[in-house]
Amino acid sequence: MSDAHRVVVKIGSSSLTGDDGRLAPGAIRTLADVIAGRHAAGQQVVLVTSGSVAAGIDPLGLATRPRDLATAQATASVGQGMLIARYTAAFAAHGLQVGQVLLTAEDTVRRGHYRNAQRALERLLELGVVPIVNENDAVATNEIRFGDNDRLAALVSHLVRADAMVLLTDVDGLYTGPPDKPGSTRISEIRSPADLEGIEVTGRGSAVGTGGMTTKLEAASIATTSGIPVVLTKAQNVTVALAGEEVGTWFAATGKRTSRRRLWLAHAARTRGSLVLDDGAVAAVRGGRASLLPAGVTDVTGDFDAGDPVDLVDAHGVVVARGLVAFDSSEIPGLLGRSTHDLRDELGEGYDREVVHRDDLVLVRVRRR
Numbered sequence: 001m002s003d004a005h006r007v008v009v010k011i012g013s014s015s016l017t018g019d020d021g022r023l024a025p026g027a028i029r030t031l032a033d034v035i036a037g038r039h040a041a042g043q044q045v046v047l048v049t050s051g052s053v054a055a056g057i058d059p060l061g062l063a064t065r066p067r068d069l070a071t072a073q074a075t076a077s078v079g080q081g082m083l084i085a086r087y088t089a090a091f092a093a094h095g096l097q098v099g100q101v102l103l104t105a106e107d108t109v110r111r112g113h114y115r116n117a118q119r120a121l122e123r124l125l126e127l128g129v130v131p132i133v134n135e136n137d138a139v140a141t142n143e144i145r146f147g148d149n150d151r152l153a154a155l156v157s158h159l160v161r162a163d164a165m166v167l168l169t170d171v172d173g174l175y176t177g178p179p180d181k182p183g184s185t186r187i188s189e190i191r192s193p194a195d196l197e198g199i200e201v202t203g204r205g206s207a208v209g210t211g212g213m214t215t216k217l218e219a220a221s222i223a224t225t226s227g228i229p230v231v232l233t234k235a236q237n238v239t240v241a242l243a244g245e246e247v248g249t250w251f252a253a254t255g256k257r258t259s260r261r262r263l264w265l266a267h268a269a270r271t272r273g274s275l276v277l278d279d280g281a282v283a284a285v286r287g288g289r290a291s292l293l294p295a296g297v298t299d300v301t302g303d304f305d306a307g308d309p310v311d312l313v314d315a316h317g318v319v320v321a322r323g324l325v326a327f328d329s330s331e332i333p334g335l336l337g338r339s340t341h342d343l344r345d346e347l348g349e350g351y352d353r354e355v356v357h358r359d360d361l362v363l364v365r366v367r368r369r
């Protein structure tokens, strides 16, 4: 971590608010002090911050975090302005400018969109500005929104080719079970997905956070499988975490950089339906490098067009992979279980192709509990 030149730091709502759920200016100042120190030492930091909804609760006189989409959008719209004003003032105390970048899930992976985001972030860093990223909550709809900022931070890390990602939250690391459960202990290192076996995590966050530990593990998986190591710790540890001391939980990088399209398919795409595979097709797809042929498909659900993302599931409904399908859903029943040879003879050329080509397919790792 101390060698990492470019770091994405994500701070959650739970670390930016006091017990009353209101924005805690002290937490923002402390974070800005630490990041300014790293900046002076030559490190580039992209900050992904939650807190727009939490910051808007009080000004709008709401009692709790709104659950309906329209009120959440309005609350975020009010709160985001207040949040960025606090950061602007906190960094200005160190002579630093901040640049607000509000993204949606699509912006981090869709070709035309991510180029824009990438260009803006690179230029901000070149200019010595601290980019401050959040989801564009005021316009994000349920279909396309992340909701939590953990996975957004992982995709931003990929986008800016970060050397490391730091997830700051209200617990000092990953525990063997919910931290308030007697007997739960902190895990200092996760070297591979196998180390996660037996760990109990919940998707329930603190009163103001979203996604709990589940989305943090997803984010860690997105980053580490793309070659980016992750530190998960409490916000109070940010100084020592960025200095490279051993705190929280360290997730070692397990893979290499992958294409954004595959990253999107694996982690951000909303599937429009599913294809049920027979056992032979499941084995072929799991083995890697095999395309899905019509002969291995036994059923289809959903309403989709050629080119849409779909789930590939086994006979028990377990998702094995995701892929971009080559046929409309209405065409597939006529192809089920048929060999490409028969299909060409009967339906003509164009029907003798893969249902999902191997280049358009990513395996989904099944998490054992």
Ligand SMILES: Nc1ncnc2c1ncn2[C@@H]1O[C@H](COP(=O)(O)OP(=O)(O)O)[C@@H](O)[C@H]1O
Pocket: 011, 012, 013, 014, 015, 168, 169, 170, 171, 173, 174, 175, 176, 177, 178, 179, 199, 200, 201, 202, 203, 204, 205, 206, 207, 208, 209, 210, 211, 212, 213, 214
């Ligand atoms: N195995 C676990 N280890 C650590 N924390 C866990 C675990 N399972 C669930 N959690 C919960 O996840 C919460 C953090 O998630 P969240 O409130 O969404 O944080 P943030 O606002 O920082 O994103 C912790 O307060 C903790 O109660």
Ligand SMILES: N[C@@H](CCC(=O)OP(=O)(O)O)C(=O)O
Pocket: 011, 012, 013, 014, 049, 050, 051, 052, 053, 054, 076, 134, 135, 137, 147, 148, 149, 150, 205, 208, 209, 210, 211, 212
């Ligand atoms: N974009 C939202 C993030 C929602 C949220 O609470 O995320 P987190 O605290 O990171 O689990 C916000 O700013 O309120």
